[in-house]
Amino acid sequence: MNSPLVYLNGDFLPLDQARVPVLDRGFLFGDGVYEVIPAYAGHLFRLDQHLDRLRDSLAAIRMSPPLSHAQWRELLQRLIQGRSGDLGIYLQVTRGADSKRDHEIPQGLSPTLFAMATPITPPSPEQAELGISCITLDDIRWAHCNVKAVTLLANVLLKQQAIDEGSQEAILIRDGQAIEGSTSNLFIVKDGLIITPPKGPQLLPGITRDLVLELAAEAGLPYAEASIGFDELQNADEIWMTSSTKEVMAVTRLNGQPFGNGQPGPIWRQITQLYQACKERLRLGAETC
Numbered sequence: 001m002n003s004p005l006v007y008l009n010g011d012f013l014p015l016d017q018a019r020v021p022v023l024d025r026g027f028l029f030g031d032g033v034y035e036v037i038p039a040y041a042g043h044l045f046r047l048d049q050h051l052d053r054l055r056d057s058l059a060a061i062r063m064s065p066p067l068s069h070a071q072w073r074e075l076l077q078r079l080i081q082g083r084s085g086d087l088g089i090y091l092q093v094t095r096g097a098d099s100k101r102d103h104e105i106p107q108g109l110s111p112t113l114f115a116m117a118t119p120i121t122p123p124s125p126e127q128a129e130l131g132i133s134c135i136t137l138d139d140i141r142w143a144h145c146n147v148k149a150v151t152l153l154a155n156v157l158l159k160q161q162a163i164d165e166g167s168q169e170a171i172l173i174r175d176g177q178a179i180e181g182s183t184s185n186l187f188i189v190k191d192g193l194i195i196t197p198p199k200g201p202q203l204l205p206g207i208t209r210d211l212v213l214e215l216a217a218e219a220g221l222p223y224a225e226a227s228i229g230f231d232e233l234q235n236a237d238e239i240w241m242t243s244s245t246k247e248v249m250a251v252t253r254l255n256g257q258p259f260g261n262g263q264p265g266p267i268w269r270q271i272t273q274l275y276q277a278c279k280e281r282l283r284l285g286a287e288t289c
């Protein structure tokens with residue numbers, strides 16, 4: 001099979017020919033940021049929102065945007081053109097390659113820009129109905145989790161611990177509060193109210209999170225952005241985890257026990273239908289959803 005084309009610093013070239021210098025600060029320090037953007041039937045999902053977050057992540061690490069939104073759009077459209085099926089675009093910007101290894105941020109480096117599109121398989125309706133199993137773990141990450149930094153070692157270790165313990169995701173607890181997952185945002189439902197922790201340095205401002213809140217508002221479902229204590233998590237009526245690739249997954253097992261009746265709840269079902277309808281509108285050519 002031909003190696004798929006990827007974008008690297010102005011060129012479109014086969015993945016197996018893409019090379020980055022070893023003195024790239026992304027390689028040496030994890031000095032860079034990234035995005036993961038789904039594309040359904042050739043339509044980029046919530047692209048402006050992803051590019052806004054990329055701009056914010058870059059600003060947080062003292063980098064200026066290397067491309068405008070319009071330039072990114074054109075580049076990503078070209079990357080997925082002629083490719084069928086659902087794709088996940090991985091896009092990474094690092095501070096670039098220096099001539100030596102030094103923590104101090106050098107001036108005048110050209111950033112390294114990389115993007116690739118790989119097939120994704122969103123959860124099938126059957127998988128979604130099964131839900132996922134989660135464990136709670138101490139949040140060992142840093143103090144700027146709102147930045148989508150490539151420095152993901154803590155997330156990698158947390159995710160692996162969840163997998164080692166037979167679960168799919170870790171719900172991270174910091175100072176007695178449930179914050180988010182290792183690769184997803186957190187929602188609970190209690191007495192009909194949808195609750196997700198407010199944005200801030202403790203969590204990634206998820207694009208799926210925001211869409212879920214928009215869909216809830218449009219459907220007249222009550223919601224609140226409020227902190228979720230560990231007890232509230234355990235006593236919730238429903239728990240969901242959200243991300244661009246996993247969409248909205250209900251938690252049906254928590255810490256080795258069935259959660260509630262072990263099945264996704266009714267409000268999850270309502271939100272999932274709205275989410276799938278939104279994707280469908282995009283597939284059929286809606287400007288955005």
Ligand SMILES: Cc1ncc(COP(=O)(O)O)c(C=O)c1O
Binds near residue numbers: 185207242
């Ligand atoms: C730590 C973390 N939180 C939340 C999310 C969900 O963000 P999004 O909905 O933008 O994919 C992710 C996605 O990768 C993540 O890594």
